[in-house]
Amino acid sequence: MPTILRELTGIEAASTRYMGLHVATKILIPLFLSISILFTKDPLAAISLIVISALTCKLAGIPLSAMKKYVVVIGSMTSFIALSFVLFAHLPGRVFYEATLLRIEAEKGVFEWKILVTDTALSYAATFIARIFAMVLTAILLLGTVTDRDFVWGLRSVGLPFGACVAASLFFRGIQLFVSDFMTIREAMSARGVDFERTSLARRFLLYANALIPLLSLMITRSYEMSLALEARGIAPSTRAKAVYHRFAFRRRDLGITLTYLAVMMAFILWWLLW
Amino acid sequence: MVKAIEAREVRWKYLGREEPALRGLSLSVEKGEFVAIMGPSGAGKTTFVLTLNGTIPQRLPGDFSGSVKVLGMDTREHDVTELARKVAIVFEDPEMQFVMTTVEDEIVLGLEPLGLSREEMEERIKWSLDLVGLSKDFLDRHPYQLSGGEKQRVAIATALARHPEVLVLDEPTSDLDPQGKEEVVSAIRRVRDELDITVILVEHESEIVAEFADRVIVLREGKVFLEGEPREVFAKAKELKEIGVYPPETAEISARLELSSIALSAEELAEALKGKVSINQVRREADDGASRRLVARCVSIEYVYPGGIKALRGVNLEVREGEFIALVGPNGSGKTTLAKVMAGLLTPTKGDVLIAGRSVKEYGRAELARLVGYVHQNPDHQLFCQKVYDEVAFGLRLLGLPEDEVKRRVEEVLKLVNLSGLEDEHPFFLSKGEKRRLALASVYALNPRLLIVDEPTTGQDRGFCDRIMALLKALTRDGKAVIVITHSIPIAAKYADRIVVLKSGKVIADGSPRDILASRAVEEGRLIIPQTLKVSRLLGLNGRYAPLTPDEFVRAVSLTC
Numbered sequence: 120m121p122t123i124l125r126e127l128t129g130i131e132a133a134s135t136r137y138m139g140l141h142v143a144t145k146i147l148i149p150l151f152l153s154i155s156i157l158f159t160k161d162p163l164a165a166i167s168l169i170v171i172s173a174l175t176c177k178l179a180g181i182p183l184s185a186m187k188k189y190v191v192v193i194g195s196m197t198s199f200i201a202l203s204f205v206l207f208a209h210l211p212g213r214v215f216y217e218a219t220l221l222r223i224e225a226e227k228g229v230f231e232w233k234i235l236v237t238d239t240a241l242s243y244a245a246t247f248i249a250r251i252f253a254m255v256l257t258a259i260l261l262l263g264t265v266t267d268r269d270f271v272w273g274l275r276s277v278g279l280p281f282g283a284c285v286a287a288s289l290f291f292r293g294i295q296l297f298v299s300d301f302m303t304i305r306e307a308m309s310a311r312g313v314d315f316e317r318t319s320l321a322r323r324f325l326l327y328a329n330a331l332i333p334l335l336s337l338m339i340t341r342s343y344e345m346s347l348a349l350e351a352r353g354i355a356p357s358t359r360a361k362a363v364y365h366r367f368a369f370r371r372r373d374l375g376i377t378l379t380y381l382a383v384m385m386a387f388i389l390w391w392l393l394w
Numbered sequence: 395m396v397k398a399i400e401a402r403e404v405r406w407k408y409l410g411r412e413e414p415a416l417r418g419l420s421l422s423v424e425k426g427e428f429v430a431i432m433g434p435s436g437a438g439k440t441t442f443v444l445t446l447n448g449t450i451p452q453r454l455p456g457d458f459s460g461s462v463k464v465l466g467m468d469t470r471e472h473d474v475t476e477l478a479r480k481v482a483i484v485f486e487d488p489e490m491q492f493v494m495t496t497v498e499d500e501i502v503l504g505l506e507p508l509g510l511s512r513e514e515m516e517e518r519i520k521w522s523l524d525l526v527g528l529s530k531d532f533l534d535r536h537p538y539q540l541s542g543g544e545k546q547r548v549a550i551a552t553a554l555a556r557h558p559e560v561l562v563l564d565e566p567t568s569d570l571d572p573q574g575k576e577e578v579v580s581a582i583r584r585v586r587d588e589l590d591i592t593v594i595l596v597e598h599e600s601e602i603v604a605e606f607a608d609r610v611i612v613l614r615e616g617k618v619f620l621e622g623e624p625r626e627v628f629a630k631a632k633e634l635k636e637i638g639v640y641p642p643e644t645a646e647i648s649a650r651l652e653l654s655s656i657a658l659s660a661e662e663l664a665e666a667l668k669g670k671v672s673i674n675q676v677r678r679e680a681d682d683g684a685s686r687r688l689v690a691r692c693v694s695i696e697y698v699y700p701g702g703i704k705a706l707r708g709v710n711l712e713v714r715e716g717e718f719i720a721l722v723g724p725n726g727s728g729k730t731t732l733a734k735v736m737a738g739l740l741t742p743t744k745g746d747v748l749i750a751g752r753s754v755k756e757y758g759r760a761e762l763a764r765l766v767g768y769v770h771q772n773p774d775h776q777l778f779c780q781k782v783y784d785e786v787a788f789g790l791r792l793l794g795l796p797e798d799e800v801k802r803r804v805e806e807v808l809k810l811v812n813l814s815g816l817e818d819e820h821p822f823f824l825s826k827g828e829k830r831r832l833a834l835a836s837v838y839a840l841n842p843r844l845l846i847v848d849e850p851t852t853g854q855d856r857g858f859c860d861r862i863m864a865l866l867k868a869l870t871r872d873g874k875a876v877i878v879i880t881h882s883i884p885i886a887a888k889y890a891d892r893i894v895v896l897k898s899g900k901v902i903a904d905g906s907p908r909d910i911l912a913s914r915a916v917e918e919g920r921l922i923i924p925q926t927l928k929v930s931r932l933l934g935l936n937g938r939y940a941p942l943t944p945d946e947f948v949r950a951v952s953l954t955c
Contacts, residue, residue, distance in 0.1 A: 352491075365499075
């Protein structure tokens, strides 16, 4: 069963013991790491979190080459953050470099816009950048180890009603159908002479707005057909499952690992509170 | 004794529709019977199916009168979920029936509400998959990654696992390639032979109906038009064809030759005619193809999808003016990919497509759309304007034509596809057939020299197929080249000048229908040959000179006694 990461990017995790963990464990670990990100306020804490997330990815068998896909995005965000702290924040601290870009003297005072590189600005920028890296790693960890089936059966195993689980499965199915329909409609527009690459942004927006008509029509038709098919199988929103086929045991190993990552999260919270 | 199904004077009008879908339909089905329901599109077949589990009138809004009893249960008084325990329905499009992400989960989904033990569920999963000819290796497979035939067999297995007393199959083979059809037909055969359940099969293909059904009910405009044993019903070939229902070719030939008994299979007809007829060889038309101007040329085309799947492997193909080409082959053979490469919608990984002598890469999008038109399989993907008029005018306006020229062209094309008078209608509210014609018109308006139409006949009744193919054939007389992707060999044999057979991304055969159907490409491409040709062969006539259609057969044959 392909993980969500594999469906989206084609990157597949190796078969490791991590993949055999209970689905709740595989969802809770990235959740604890994500919460930890909120409690990192200095570069050291953020870098520690990167190391922990990267090691967890490694344990899970996810190739870190998956990060390559996000290098451009992370690179541009990093530059933007660094520039923001240097050009606009004017954070006090030990000054490494200072230059005035604009100076206006008026009756009510002086307006100055300057580049100010201080140790605080660099520390803040480094923390933010490291947090982004940690976030990307955590997202890769979740998507690389969990399938949409895991989500559905995971929800079932923690007691969510049958109807809600069917709805969750339909949600994932709906996304796939929506994307595939959109691509086909775009292709049909091209077949009628639309050149998306040479079309202005405004015109492209109008064309995409037009695409909403067939998308809507298809969504209605598909929802109708799917609901008829589900009803024909005796499944209605009020249907209750009187038996459960898949039973996933939450073993000691799952408990131990979950508690470990909970402890990691608590440690980051303490770090944030005490330092 | 309680009947399996008893419908009395059923009338149903969907909310917002002017005409009722069912108009006093009465029929009954005995327990254990295998009944086929046929009829042209819009005859009320699927609507009737939806009354069998109470979806109509319980879930859909509209006006209902009359009564439907299933195993003695009135469908107005018992809830749909209760009726669904007794009646299982398998719909036309298997993809729309799948919710879960593995075959196992898909079957389990219908079993968990029944409160069975895990062992019982496991047992039923194994039994139902085995019945439709799928092994347990399929349990972990994603339903969307299966072939068409496998998907439909999984849908049948999910229905059977619930142990229904009535199984309804609503056009289970219409979206499938010949191989998929054969797989599903085998599954139906096993259901009929091994289970003692009532089966209702809604089907356009009369050959399948003739093989399985104890009784055939033909619907027309919401009521029963004809009813009886297959032989009895198919004897009325003329009446059936008038309403768009085509009997098996052998039955049509039997009726036209006024044989004492209606033959339902090629073997039966050949047996009946053996020693009593002489068949003249069909004269082969002179082929002037080479003298016509070249419209498109594919040179060693390869195409690899981003996931690494090699869809085309060195395809060479020439298309000339006025040619009508049928592109056939199993699902996944590369037909649609080739069509998209020719239309410039996909860029070949290797090789080139030359349109009017120039590489497809040298054209701008609008310029190429004027030369090569591509009509998608599902018209719902292709109609995105607010009015029928704007839909046809869309491409013309992109070309920057003056509005009076656009108007002239739109009127001309709408008249050609018989949609005049609907200019201000919203495409969303057109019927399925009208949408398909509008999709064709919107591409044809650009006056392309090559028109590629992707599976225009899938899921349509034979009457509609004939109308759309006749329309495309008429375009070739004006010098247009037409490529039609289809699974229907009888239709290809009737209309196409050339059949191109693709398999695993390669052209394995290219020639006239007569030559192709007499070649090894039939076995290699897993094509299902027309019944008429089978009869001719059984009577000893060489494939290359044998009649392909009932018309040709009746003209070529003379009774000797």
